Amino acid sequence: MRTLLDMYERMAVIRRTEKAAFDLFMAGLVKGTTHLASGHEAVAVGTAAALRPDDYVFATYRGHHHAMAMGASAEECLAELMSKATGVCRAKGGSMHLTKAANGMLGSYAIVGAHLPMAAGAAWSAKLRGTDQVAVAFFGDGATNIGAFHEALNLAAVWKLPVLFICENNFYMEYTPIGAVTAVPHPAADRAPAYSIPAVVIDGNDVTVVRDAVAQAVERARAGEGPTVIEAETYRHHGHSRTDPGAYRPKEEVERWLKHDPLDIARAHLEAQGITPDDVRRVDERAAAHVAAAVDAAKNAPDADPAExxxxVWADGSATWRS
Amino acid sequence: MAELITYREAVAEGIAREMRRDPDVVCLGEDIGAAGGVFKTTVGLFDEFGAGRVWDTPISEQAIVGAAMGAAMTGMRPVAEIMFSDFLACCWDYLANEIPKVRYMTGGQVTVPLVVRTANGGGLGFGAQHSQSVENWALTVPGLKIVAPSTPADVVGLMASAIRSDDPVVFFEHKGLFASKGAPAPPDHVIPLGKAAVRRSGADVTVVALAATVPLALTAAEELARDGIDVEVIDLRCLIPLDMSTVLESVAKTSRLVVVEENPYQGGWGGTVVSVVAEEGFESLDAPIKRVAAANVPLPFADALEEKVIPTVDKLVAAVRTTVAY
Structure with a gap:
């Protein structure tokens, strides 16, 4: 993703894929649950734009956008949700565990906060191997109150690890306002000073702001200056999960955030760069066609093989527990 | 004959051999560096390999095991120490939900070649939170390999396999065995995971043991031999892979089975062993199977109480006599 238009297109594909995931769920073609990331696209895409192909990313159960920002295709993600053999995890992970290891996207984890120490470990590994790779952990505001967050930040700080802790603060830990369960106004950034880690609070819906903040933190990390906490404020367009209409959020708040949409903000930047509305429309049409084709391909793919x-279980491919 | 070495020395020796062989092997844990570990099981590693490969951590079990996992997924072979096995509960998410599942749930996209070493077991009067045998905790989770050696040479040979394994291994070192001595491991000693050892051949009854219950079973066997009862003692060495072939072959010969395990009877690993024998070796049996396990209570502090709870030679001898007399 070299240009703003590239980033816009990736966000447009993600937005439409999330819409497709919702529709497929309602049509009974996706089972379990989904935690849609519509509204969060800029955090994932802005970050991916600032990373190198050999960097590492660890994400959460709300991770469709992270996987796709890191290059998982709409088709393999939707196929995963639809229990197809062509799913990105061969239908063994599902919505909450999208992973694209070939691209450094090392998993989506559904135990809140568990992957922050893992990202610290991947960063430690880079340091041990003498590469200048960095690792990123995306997490929600709710994760800032779990022990693993604090253990990971401390370890990363004392070992000066090249890791970025990127909080997608959407202001709600599931159904509860984060402010109701957290004593500081910025749940991630306000904790960082306790670990001597620099932190910034940014507009997570502006993809250029995200890209620039991440680029700066990556530069620090590659230079051996240690971790950074980035708190990216954003908002989910849906409820927490499939069964949640999000009724606990004030109407005015929802409306205010819907007017602060990552795609609209990117469009305004594109216009300022002299990209015409027609150019943007062509990208939108291409994104729509791409996702429509992905839906068709996923629908028509073979179901997962029960033998899978x-x-x-084991590295040799087997599940043998006896000898 | 070469000088005997302690089980404790064998731990450091086993790790050091792999660190010399493979630069990707690194260690992390609380007090494992210059201090050499609270059980002195990492003595010498810091001096030989330096701070770049032997990392002291904060008291952060989740960070230790979580970081080991992230490092294992990205090209390293970390050996993480959790000081007392009781503390595995502090990072149980990683052993229950993360490490054993990530390969499977990503459709085989990643591997997690790490070892979590931990000091396990009772008999030293450390009380309820520092004395447990928790190998059965690990056995509840598909996706972990589980090792629990009983001799110094086995510590070295199994450590080699554990560290070289591309799968995650939980390596239980028994606190009660640290001071025990045995023959040193020969050079390049590697014992494959999932291969039990017949420690004593016998015709009358099979006793299946693990870690500290192996020397206990051998002592009981000598006592029983004086009364003409010929005991075969099997050291499982690993719980996963579980070498049921060796157990079933032995039971086919002796027709009698006693399991001696230090974890509690409720949910103990013996339950898995005997259920396989009941399903696949039932026709070999001439007597009901017996399990000598820890009682279903927390570990008490005083010796006189602790002995009531964990397996002892006397308890095993009594169980074998009952089985043989049936």
Whole structure:
């Protein structure tokens, strides 16, 4: 993703893929649950734009956008949700565990906060191997109250690890306002000084702001100056998960945030750069066609092979527990 | 004959051999560096390999095991120490939900070649939160390999396999064995995971043991031999892979089975062993199976109380006599 238009297109694809995931769920073609990321696209895409292909990303159960920002295709993600053999995890992970390891996207984890120490560990590994790779952990505001967050920040700070802790603060830990359960106004950034980690609070809906903040933190990390906390304020367009209409959020607040949409903000930047509305429309049309084709391909893909239930427990591919 | 070495020395020796062989092997844990570990099981590693490969951590079990996982997924072979196995509860998410599942749930996209070493077991009067045998905790979770050696040479040979394994391994070192001595491991000693050892051949009854219950079973066998009862003692060495072939073959010969395990009877690993024998070796049996396990209570402090709870030679001898007399 070299240009703003590239980033816009990736966000447009993600937005439409999330819409498709919702529709497919309602049509009974996606089981379980989904935690849609519509509204969060700029955090993932802005970050991905500032990373190198050999960097590492760890994400959460609300992770469709992270996987796709890191290059997982709409088709393989939707196929995963639809229990298809062509799913990005061969239908063994599902919505909450999208992973694209070939691109450094090392998983989506559904135990809140668990992956922050993992990202610190990947950063430690880069340091041990003498590369200048960095690791990123995306997490929600709710994760800032779990022990693993604090253990990871402290370890990353004392070991000066090249890791970025990127909080997608959407102001609600599931159904509860984060402010109701957290004593500081900025749940991630206000904790960082306790670990001697620099922190910034940014507009997570402006992809250029995200990209620039991440680029700066990446530069610090690659230079051996240690971790950074980035608190990116954003908002989810849906409820927490499929069953949640999000009724606990004040109407005016929802309306205010819907007017602060990451795609609209990117469009305004594009216009300022002299990209015409027609150019943007063509990108939108291409994104729509791309996702429509992905939906068709995923629908038509073969179902997961039941024999897969007994593969890949162990590194040799087997599930054998006796000898 | 070469000088005997302690089980404790064997731990450091086993790790050092792999660190010399493979630069990707790194250690992390509380007090494992210059201090050499609270059990002195990492003595010498810091001096030989330096701070770049032997990392002291804060008291942060989640960060220790979580970081080991992230490092293992990105090309390293970390060996993480959790000081007392009781503390695995502080990072249980990683052993229950993360490490054993990430390969599977990503459709085989990643591997997690790490070892979590931990000091396990009772008999030293450390009380309820520092004495447990928790190997059965690990056994509840598909996706972990589980090692629990009983001799110094096995510590070295199994450590080699554990560190070289591309799968995650939980390596239980028994606190009660640290001071025990045995023959040193020969050079390049590697014992494959999932291969039990018949420590004593016998015709009358099979006793299946693990870690500290192996020497206990051998002592009981000598006592029983004086009464003409010929005990076969099997040291499982690993719980996963579980070498049921060796157990079933032995039971086919002796027709009698006693399991001696230090974890509690409720949910203990013996339950898995005997259920396989009940399903697949039932026709070999001439007597009901017996399990000698820790009682279903927390570990008490005083010796006189602790002995009531954990397996002892006397308890095993009594169980074997009952089985043989049936």
């Amino acid at each position: 239930a007994f593969t890949d």
